[in-house]
Amino acid sequence: MVSTARRNTGVDGVDGGVGLTALLVAAARAIETHRHDSLARDVYAEHFVRAAPACAAWPVRIEDVADGDANPLWGRFARYFGLRTRVLDDFLRHAVQAEGVRQVVLLGAGLDTRAFRLDWPRDCVCYEIDRHGVLAFKHEVLDGVSARPRAARVPIPIDLRDDWVGALLDAGFDTGAPSAWLAEGLLFYLPRAVETYLIDTIDGLSTGGSALAYEVKLERDLLAYRDSPLYTSTKHQIGIDLLDLFDGEPRPDSAGDLAGRGWSTTVHTPFDFTRRHGRGPLPEENDALAGNRWVFADKPRP
Numbered sequence: 113m114v115s116t117a118r119r120n121t122g123v124d125g126v127d128g129g130v131g132l133t134a135l136l137v138a139a140a141r142a143i144e145t146h147r148h149d150s151l152a153r154d155v156y157a158e159h160f161v162r163a164a165p166a167c168a169a170w171p172v173r174i175e176d177v178a179d180g181d182a183n184p185l186w187g188r189f190a191r192y193f194g195l196r197t198r199v200l201d202d203f204l205r206h207a208v209q210a211e212g213v214r215q216v217v218l219l220g221a222g223l224d225t226r227a228f229r230l231d232w233p234r235d236c237v238c239y240e241i242d243r244h245g246v247l248a249f250k251h252e253v254l255d256g257v258s259a260r261p262r263a264a265r266v267p268i269p270i271d272l273r274d275d276w277v278g279a280l281l282d283a284g285f286d287t288g289a290p291s292a293w294l295a296e297g298l299l300f301y302l303p304r305a306v307e308t309y310l311i312d313t314i315d316g317l318s319t320g321g322s323a324l325a326y327e328v329k330l331e332r333d334l335l336a337y338r339d340s341p342l343y344t345s346t347k348h349q350i351g352i353d354l355l356d357l358f359d360g361e362p363r364p365d366s367a368g369d370l371a372g373r374g375w376s377t378t379v380h381t382p383f384d385f386t387r388r389h390g391r392g393p394l395p396e397e398n399d400a401l402a403g404n405r406w407v408f409a410d411k412p413r414p
């Protein structure tokens with residue numbers, strides 16, 4: 113299969129490369145959790161940050177940040193992740209509560225703790241796919257705080273360039289039953305052929321009544337906003353060069369592809385949800401979030 117950019121996968125765990133971005137999201141969720149007006153709560157997030165030497169000096173509360181909400185990374189960008197977490201929590205809640213889905217697949221799950229913190233129906237299964245080193249770190253931390261999953265949780269330590277479909281089927285995924293899929297903060301790290309394969313595969317594994325949510329970036333975002341406060345602060349404050357980690361190839365039109373396969377799709381900017389919830393990031397000049405789109409897709413029942 114096509115390779116993920118080598119720079120992304122040089123480090124298997126959370127100490128560097130794309131794995132470190134999972135800790136960035138965890139730190140943002142910790143900050144969000146401690147806000148008085150939090151959009152989403154994740155009590156495990158700060159434990160990941162505290163356990164990883166790579167981010168020993170990172171904040172877990174906005175009060176720990178000298179310039180507070182004016183800080184582009186720990187203010188606006190962290191709030192963005194908080195909003196994204198809430199919106200995708202709601203997507204999964206809807207899939208299980210209103211649509212009766214009982215199997216959930218988190219692609220590039222990273223330090224997502226939804227299996228531990230959302231109210232799942234008793235018979236729900238949550239599959240988490242990420243690379244071995246990331247999941248090993250996650251388990252070490254969660255075991256350390258005696259976290260108990262609230263759904264049947266099935267971690268699948270595998271690279272999405274390898275035979276993850278075989279691993280998912282071996283783990284018990286049922287292609288005859290509706291499923292909910294999430295690719296949160298993942299696709300822009302993958303080459304276009306891998307994204308195309310992923311979407312094609314999800315379609316093939318999804319029966320009617322299934323749902324998918326994912327995040328993409330419009331192509332022009334990558335270079336047009338290279339000097340934006342979000343990218344430069346993330347690089348200079350914590351050493352993560354997102355533009356170096358993102359795949360630079362032209363992006364496929366996955367939403368259009370899904371629509372062509374009969375899925376019903378809606379595409380939102382994050383700002384749509386900021387307005388809906390009354391808090392979160394709003395557009396600004398030279399905005400690295402300008403090209404972010406959150407896509408929701410439903411496969412009609414026969």
Ligand SMILES: C[S@@+](CC[C@H](N)C(=O)[O-])C[C@H]1O[C@@H](n2cnc3c(N)ncnc32)[C@H](O)[C@@H]1O
Nearest residue numbers: 133134137220221222224242243271272296297
């Ligand atoms: C920004 S993090 C997002 C994690 C999680 N979805 C969240 O929102 O908290 C990106 C995740 O994608 C995973 N990832 C990137 N490329 C991958 C690949 N080729 N195979 C499996 N996982 C991958 C990384 O290990 C990392 O955990």
